[in-house]
Amino acid sequence: MKLREPAVFQVDVAKGELAGAVNRYVKTLADLEGLYEDESAxxxxxxxxxxxxxxxxxxxKPSTDPGDMIVGVTRMRPGKVGREFFLTRGHIHANANRPEIYYGEKGRGVMLLESPKGEIRTVDIGARTLCYVPPFWIHRSVNVGADDLVMTFAYPADSGQDYAIIEEAGGMRSRVVDDGAGGWRLADNARYRGRPAARVERLSADAISPNQGDPR
Ligand SMILES: O=P(O)(O)OC[C@H]1O[C@H](O)[C@H](O)[C@@H](O)[C@@H]1O
Ligand SMILES: [Fe+2]
Structure with a gap:
């Protein structure tokens, strides 16, 4: 039996980070080219x-061992590209049967989820909302508020992230857009192609190597 020491971190809600965390993964708008519908905006x-x-x-990330767990904090700044709210790149877990939880700390968000066959679900996230992302769902966070969206998350350490699943389909089926009344609504993604049945079936095959070569 390999024993690890307990670890403790403060969730700095104001800064939107896990204080003292070793890993920091940042995205600029330039890293998100091709995700938004309005290219000129x-x-x-x-x-x-x-x-x-x-x-x-x-x-x-204590390890990538099966049964271990990764914990952290996501901070998203507010904004829109055209009518579409700022979003994360989104992924399915490379080991697709791994779940995730998100806990709202600050701000207003939407978790946008898509099943492999293309069914869409949304979960509104505010402070103290706990959102369960079940195994096999593609997930992306969207900041629909006027302030930073801060969420704590946890997921199995051997989950990995597969970003290609979204790219291959021309994006996610729906987009989260301004409803013109201070809220949000879903709009169809005109570029969405869906995915072939073979791709859907392949997802249920367990144990694809984590991270799929994507450097994080
Ligand atoms: O991985 P992205 O789609 O860029 O999303 C950003 C982040 O969202 C969540 O917080 C996940 O738990 C992180 O592991 C992920 O990195
Ligand atoms: Fe995830």
Whole structure:
């Protein structure tokens, strides 16, 4: 039996980070090219924001052992590209049967989920909302508020992230857009192609290697 020492971190809600975390994963708008429907709005905003961080993840990864757990904090700044709210790249777990939980700390968010066959679900996340992302669901966080969205998360250490699942399908089936009344609504993604049955079936095959070569 291999014993690890307990670890403790403060969730710094104001800063939106796991204080003292070793890992920091940052995304600028330029890293999110191709995700938004309005390409000209994207280019304009990219020019204005430059290298500013649009979301960042600070986390603690004790190991990648099966049964172990990764915990961390995501901070997303508010904003829109055209009518579409700022989002994370989104993924399915490379070991697709691994779940995740998100706990709202600050701000207003939506977890956008898509099943392999293309069914959409949304979960509203505010402070103290606990959101369970079941195994096999593609997930992406969206900041639908006017302030930073901060969420604590936890997921199995051998989950990994597969980003190609979204790219291959032309994005997620729905987009989260401004409803013009201070809220959000879903809009169809005109570029969505869905995925072939063989791809859906392959997901149930367990134990794909974590991270799929994506450096994080
Ligand atoms: O991995 P992305 O789609 O860029 O999303 C950003 C982050 O979202 C969540 O907080 C996950 O738990 C993180 O592992 C992930 O990195
Ligand atoms: Fe995840």
């Amino acid at each position: 994207f280019l304009t905003l990219k020019g204005q924001l430059g290298a500013a961080v649009v979301y960042e993840v600070t986390d603690f």
